[in-house]
Amino acid sequence: xxxxxxxxxxxxxxxxxVQILVIGIANxxxxxxxxxxxxxxYGIIELINFAHGDVFTLGxxxxxxxLGAFGLTEGKSSGVSVYLALILIAAIVMxxxxxxxxxxxxxxxxxxxxxxxxxxxxxxVGMSFILEGIMYFWRGASPIHYPDLIPNPRIPLLAGATIxxxxxxxxxVAIVLVILLTVFINGSKLGKAMRATAQDRxxxxxxxxxxxxxxxxxxxxxxxxxxxxxxxxxLYFNSVRFDLGFGxxxxxFTAAVFGGIGNIQGAALGGLAIGLVQAFSNAxxxxxxxxxxxxxxxxxxxxxxxxxxxxxQVPER
Amino acid sequence: xxxxxxxxxxxxxxxxxxxxxxxxxxxEGEIVTLIGSNGAxxxxxxxxxxxxNPPAKGRVRxxxxxxxxxxxxxxxxxxxxQVPEGRRVFHRMTVRDNLFLGAYVRNDRDDIRGDEEQxxxxxxxxxxxxxxxxxxxxxxxxxxxxIGRALMSRPKLLLxxxxxxxxxxxxxxxxFQVIRDINQRGTTILLIxxxxxxxxxxxxxxxxxxxxxxxxxxxxxxxxxSPDVQRAYLGI
Ligand SMILES: Nc1ncnc2c1ncn2[C@@H]1O[C@H](COP(=O)(O)OP(=O)(O)O)[C@@H](O)[C@H]1O
Ligand SMILES: [Mg+2]
Numbered sequence: 001x002x003x004x005x006x007x008x009x010x011x012x013x014x015x016x017x018v019q020i021l022v023i024g025i026a027n028x029x030x031x032x033x034x035x036x037x038x039x040x041x042y043g044i045i046e047l048i049n050f051a052h053g054d055v056f057t058l059g060x061x062x063x064x065x066x067l068g069a070f071g072l073t074e075g076k077s078s079g080v081s082v083y084l085a086l087i088l089i090a091a092i093v094m095x096x097x098x099x100x101x102x103x104x105x106x107x108x109x110x111x112x113x114x115x116x117x118x119x120x121x122x123x124x125v126g127m128s129f130i131l132e133g134i135m136y137f138w139r140g141a142s143p144i145h146y147p148d149l150i151p152n153p154r155i156p157l158l159a160g161a162t163i164x165x166x167x168x169x170x171x172x173v174a175i176v177l178v179i180l181l182t183v184f185i186n187g188s189k190l191g192k193a194m195r196a197t198a199q200d201r202x203x204x205x206x207x208x209x210x211x212x213x214x215x216x217x218x219x220x221x222x223x224x225x226x227x228x229x230x231x232x233x234x235l236y237f238n239s240v241r242f243d244l245g246f247g248x249x250x251x252x253f254t255a256a257v258f259g260g261i262g263n264i265q266g267a268a269l270g271g272l273a274i275g276l277v278q279a280f281s282n283a284x285x286x287x288x289x290x291x292x293x294x295x296x297x298x299x300x301x302x303x304x305x306x307x308x309x310x311x312x313q314v315p316e317r
Numbered sequence: 318x319x320x321x322x323x324x325x326x327x328x329x330x331x332x333x334x335x336x337x338x339x340x341x342x343x344x345e346g347e348i349v350t351l352i353g354s355n356g357a358x359x360x361x362x363x364x365x366x367x368x369x370n371p372p373a374k375g376r377v378r379x380x381x382x383x384x385x386x387x388x389x390x391x392x393x394x395x396x397x398x399q400v401p402e403g404r405r406v407f408h409r410m411t412v413r414d415n416l417f418l419g420a421y422v423r424n425d426r427d428d429i430r431g432d433e434e435q436x437x438x439x440x441x442x443x444x445x446x447x448x449x450x451x452x453x454x455x456x457x458x459x460x461x462x463x464i465g466r467a468l469m470s471r472p473k474l475l476l477x478x479x480x481x482x483x484x485x486x487x488x489x490x491x492x493f494q495v496i497r498d499i500n501q502r503g504t505t506i507l508l509i510x511x512x513x514x515x516x517x518x519x520x521x522x523x524x525x526x527x528x529x530x531x532x533x534x535x536x537x538x539x540x541x542x543s544p545d546v547q548r549a550y551l552g553i
Binding site for chain 2: 189192193195196199200202203204205206207208209210211
């Protein structure tokens, strides 16, 4: 169906089509980074961590003073040293958001682990408001300019379409992080313990796995990716706001459901899909209808595949 | 000193009391069986020992050390392995990853690999399926995997909860043979079974549980010859 909709558009103006594709993939890469945190946390404790989108915003906010501290100023800083500083800043931010998320899990979710489902869900909504409130008091309600530090020379693709250096950076960083995560989850001892805890918490304990530790690790890793997403978002769009995480988080969560909640590759795929649908809808139709498109497609997919694109097909027990 | 000593434990599910002062002890090298009908409290006894359901009253001692209330992951580390009711293999992980996780408490990388090979030799059916995910195994294969997985921690004491449940007769015999083998290699065993005849045939001693209380204990032979046991559990 999508092919039918898009093929004539592509044929009539290939350059525009490719251009939109690039935008969609870059945006999708950011959604993917955030969606991973939703899907990992849901996978292990079946909680929709509403605060996750705000941890992403927090990543962008925390990087702002660090940019200053490292002497990075728009228009003045350039060269390799900028990239090195940015990598270092991103690493610090990732560590910070990871730690903050572990604290959130410890104080807001762990005490409610055996409470009825609704209790931690409401706590998560509350946590989201608290984080947004903190950022609101910190930097106010207006959009904050995020320094434009990365030059964006455009590299020709095909049919006259181009891709910016920023697009490439966003896409490459997201791909590298998703690959690292996949290798870690599938190959490392802690990664296997996380999967075991997600599948059967009691059986995992009987293996000697400290489930408190694996759940904390899951929150840490999810927030590390969200923190990276926040910095990348700032560098890419050059504008952030305290309530950014609400909308972006909603789409990222939708991406996680779309791909099959609990599934890492699914979250990445879902993020990409949402980014693409959004880009094409904004360009070819009205942007006011974009959300309608996204959720119409989500519903359609869920009707035919209730577990999402890559959802579990194996019986639980 | 007994290897395991369970001393008058009371265990609850919420407000429902499942165990009323259950006591039992296991000597090193023994196979001890716990028999009783459905709902008697056999599984609860095992879960109390392994720390999944800490008792409200009473103590559990392992190798002289009080382990009451210790988290399950710590109990495994001390040398108590468990094959839980319903097998509980990790359905979305491969046979090899299941075995690998069984050795989670160990740090001796090379020996773990060796033990993995040993398990696959002990259970040839698993060897053919080593890269298959747990959920696609048959019931008997899953039971073998659950046993192999528990052995990967090199437990001193192995707790088995109805390992023969739902298996084809040939598979049941294989499982009981394996239990004998494991014991002969030096692992002490606490075996829960509904199939009392088979359990008493491999066990040294047994306890009979009824509505959360130990109502009888003795050597396997004495229990096999007891008229009460014969009537209630052996269908004679
Ligand atoms: N999760 C639970 N919640 C409430 N009651 C339980 C639970 N599990 C077991 N029970 C009750 O505890 C008693 C003992 O059960 P269990 O130990 O499973 O018996 P067995 O393994 O001998 O069949 C039963 O009366 C059962 O109904
Ligand atoms: Mg039982």
